Amino acid sequence: MGGIIDGCPSGLEVDLDFIQAELDRRKPGQSHIVSQRKEKDKVEFLAGIFEGKSTGTPIGFIIRNENQKPQDYDHLMDVFRPSHADYTYAAKYGNRDWQGGGRSSARETICRVVAGAIAKLILKEFGIKIYGYTSQVGDIQLKKHYSKLDLTKTNGSIVRCPDELIAEMMIRRIEMVRKEGDTIGGVVSCLITGTPVGLGEPVFDKLHADLGKAMLSINAVKGFEYGSGFEGISMTGSEHNDLFFVKQGEVHTHTNHSGGIQGGISNGEDIYFRVAFKSVATIMKTQSSINSKSEQVEIKGKGRHDPCVLPRAVPVVEAMAALVLVDHLLRNQTTKLEYISTC
């Protein structure tokens, strides 16, 4: 895996330890409830950083895949796994790399985490922070409002849930499906604090539209909602409207059903959203399927897969959120004539 990150401003101190730590939050083998593959996931930067700082050049990087076991995939050469991308890739492209899933493998998200880590370093300069956490696994749901949670505890939890009791229940649920050779889905919630007023474009590139696309582009995501979301539709306008007030010269709202975004543009309040992940398609049970000759076959998952993608999905959600925010932060620099400066 590897990629090119374009658009990073020059002069950023690129904290390599932080980037590696972000990768470690995503890597397999970190606990007993995720895939037991043993990848080092070490990133090698090839361009764009000089003497510890970004140069303004596209940042190129590679992460070598060191623990690949091609034999884990041999039985898939000719088979279309159910609810995987095998069939659609074969139909779309004619030929496909069936070893490890190629681009359709969730391993692809490792590149998003690298880019997202650099984006977070940029956002940090402006006081913007992103907190993802697992808020649901199967039916086990963390219902507390984010303001009642201690989000510094998320990372200490192997399931990335900041509430210890709920985390314990989630872990048991995952252990259970794993024992059955099955898998389960869940929800990642995400909070963004410190966003300045004014990020987002008014029509097609609304801030929440770009956040939504970014999340929906992550493997296994089936839904996105922000602010009051699907639940809020039963509220009347008089209940839902967020009334303004001014405190110490700053404009705020009493409630925040808007989720920090009004008319597609950030209003300075907390941004929060929820992302639905389906269960992993690769299961250790026998399933019927077809092969490329349209023959009915039986297949059974091999290899070292995740029984639940949620724990490892949290840093990916955060990374994509960070990239969207940096894009809009940069884009906003050309909005007002008075912002524009010459060297």
Next chain:
Amino acid sequence: MGGIIDGCPSGLEVDLDFIQAELDRRKPGQSHIVSQRKEKDKVEFLAGIFEGKSTGTPIGFIIRNENQKPQDYDHLMDVFRPSHADYTYAAKYGNRDWQGGGRSSARETICRVVAGAIAKLILKEFGIKIYGYTSQVGDIQLKKHYSKLDLTKTNGSIVRCPDELIAEMMIRRIEMVRKEGDTIGGVVSCLITGTPVGLGEPVFDKLHADLGKAMLSINAVKGFEYGSGFEGISMTGSEHNDLFFVKQGEVHTHTNHSGGIQGGISNGEDIYFRVAFKSVATIMKTQSSINSKSEQVEIKGKGRHDPCVLPRAVPVVEAMAALVLVDHLLRNQTTKLEYISTC
């Protein structure tokens, strides 16, 4: 309002009556449960169509606003309406056109319907059909699976719900909130049939990611889910996986939790998704707010606003879906070497 539609292939018979009919499905004043503004919403094409056919040139058009009542907006010149874009626009741009809401007005969606109608004419050539309908208003929910509905009845319903009984309940709910000077939200469901296998790009521009962004870019939308969506997260992999079978040489799946998209690429099954709309922010009740001098003020909606945006949102959802599909249909033309032809 007006716009330029780029990328329409040449040689399309542009059915002007159809385009106008689509606009009529969106226009205000068409029933007692929507805004009573009396706009004609007639579209004038300025370029790109010659002797009834598209020329391959960008298609330019204008829709004159003939029933504008600027005095309806006079009281808003200096006020930031709650849960509107007034404050964020003012902060982002420094100055803003407060008459009618400018770009943040849902009137902007009229342009989407024009472009979407042309997109539908293209899709029709390939047998792709789009059926939007109102599936929820406040707590009133249409729970039937789409296959149990007669979607030809949608357009005959003023609330755009194909089930007559539920439609009646929805209409009463809207009448009730309107009487109270209040507003209510809901859900538009959408079904797409006849999509060929292979539309969608594998990583960031997954078909459902682009559909999601398109929907989230519509005013008042708070959430998007496709296929099994948020509910499906409690299913295990063995329940959720859509098993393949072959019938008359065609690949199909027994279930369709995938919502017709696997790995971001259409698999030929029905595509379906749900879009959450919040209640309209403009209410006919007195609310507290602030003005541009940060003073606390009281405001009350004037004008002729929608008590519920759902009935008029259905053609907008369909239009955006059509545009996304045409984009991906065109994009897919360059995927395989064998597709490429020279004059």
Next chain:
Amino acid sequence: MGGIIDGCPSGLEVDLDFIQAELDRRKPGQSHIVSQRKEKDKVEFLAGIFEGKSTGTPIGFIIRNENQKPQDYDHLMDVFRPSHADYTYAAKYGNRDWQGGGRSSARETICRVVAGAIAKLILKEFGIKIYGYTSQVGDIQLKKHYSKLDLTKTNGSIVRCPDELIAEMMIRRIEMVRKEGDTIGGVVSCLITGTPVGLGEPVFDKLHADLGKAMLSINAVKGFEYGSGFEGISMTGSEHNDLFFVKQGEVHTHTNHSGGIQGGISNGEDIYFRVAFKSVATIMKTQSSINSKSEQVEIKGKGRHDPCVLPRAVPVVEAMAALVLVDHLLRNQTTKLEYISTC
């Protein structure tokens, strides 16, 4: 004709008189050596300007074509004029609007002048000025270095040449070809002063590459060179290199063969370039050609065409240069971390 200008920052005072004056520099009928069509070329703005200032919204505008004579084009319905776009358009699109040339008409450049005028207003805020002038008509060449010219005299010359003697010769050359029913080409030279250091991107979007593309996109342009250009290739490196010196804390170069751009990025010196225009294809002489049935036909120009496009091309060249510079000015705002500000 009409268009949408995207990306204009909010807060710009939009001087409508200046925009109209720019259009007047391009419009037909302004002297005896250009087309005698009598267009008013009045621009109507539809969106994006409120109370005299840009709002940050895309700026929409229309220029109605009031003196069109479709009968001037009747004889062209089925004919492919030599060295026009008739044949290539027909082949590419299948159908084409033959009345007035559609998109391939140089009338299209009117939209460039509107957008360019707004771009010039932005550049003015930063002290950047653009001076186009006719430096060659047929064999009549203005060989003086731009620093020896009084460029304030350009606009007073109907052929847009600041040297009165050469201008007179150019005018005679144009009168001569017009009398013969023929046409002639020439060169527009362009000088840009006051560009800050740092505009331009290092690889594909070098400042001169974008200037070159912009110029080559203008109808009838056959070549572009900047700085030392084609002539400079015979110079050795030791002759061509521009040696640096520092004066009052500012970096300058003794010579400027680089044309103000080094490595694709502006270095603060004068930017200058030359644009070659071929003779107008429509002539008042009988020529052989073919029609859409591949039959050999004879055609002869009708209507009121330009014997030489140069006088009217000068504001178009300037407009395109202004647009490129504004694009790079905006783009440069995100280059350095220290440039980035939040509201």
Next chain:
Amino acid sequence: MGGIIDGCPSGLEVDLDFIQAELDRRKPGQSHIVSQRKEKDKVEFLAGIFEGKSTGTPIGFIIRNENQKPQDYDHLMDVFRPSHADYTYAAKYGNRDWQGGGRSSARETICRVVAGAIAKLILKEFGIKIYGYTSQVGDIQLKKHYSKLDLTKTNGSIVRCPDELIAEMMIRRIEMVRKEGDTIGGVVSCLITGTPVGLGEPVFDKLHADLGKAMLSINAVKGFEYGSGFEGISMTGSEHNDLFFVKQGEVHTHTNHSGGIQGGISNGEDIYFRVAFKSVATIMKTQSSINSKSEQVEIKGKGRHDPCVLPRAVPVVEAMAALVLVDHLLRNQTTKLEYISTC
């Protein structure tokens, strides 16, 4: 060096030997008139090719720099070389990688040759061929029309000039400047045959505008002209117009001053253009310059530089032309409704 090639259709047989041969045409050390650096310039593909064919995935590749001598650049750490990008990079980005020139090094063009080689393999499928050759070095000019040249001889000439006599003179000119520690410029001419009718977009993305930008983006390029170019401006319309005729059902023109492109769209005739390269800025003579503290310094080139870039520029010009043509070939697939197919 390395990069990602996006947009290659799936199913292309990727001839690795051909790609390497293209790199060998560009690599240093191949003759006594170019840089004596000894790079292997071996390309390693990381993604996008499976079992010898393109998969439709972005194609990632790296070319390791194996013969770098950082000490050759030590003396440049703090110095702005005349007519290099050192000063503009430092001003634009604040910090820069001074070892080897980073992105501003012509070594960057190696990636263009890799991508161009793949583009050529695509074009080959459609019978499109590209022939670049050196037509001028300093004052030594190859004046023959391309139809009088045997372009199969180009590659056999170390200066890439197909005329043996002129080639000999060019080589002597280069030997002379090299002996003086100096450098010289020249012209690459390029011919493209077999282009189908219809490539190019009508307004901003005219085929020749994109070719021009592509060429101007190559290091050291100062000018671009196509067809009749700068010389043709003295021709009258009646001389310049290319008259159509029909032969065996195909439309052709008697002359080809248009250079195979009319109204920005290819007309099926030969496309030809010329690209001006200035002399290399690094010379082995002492020059005055400044350092980053604005102090006057003396510098002298070290290392193993090219006395004339032309011989190695030919494959770069061809590569960029190939990329532009493939882009337009792909883009053209969506032009006409009748072109569009579903799986």
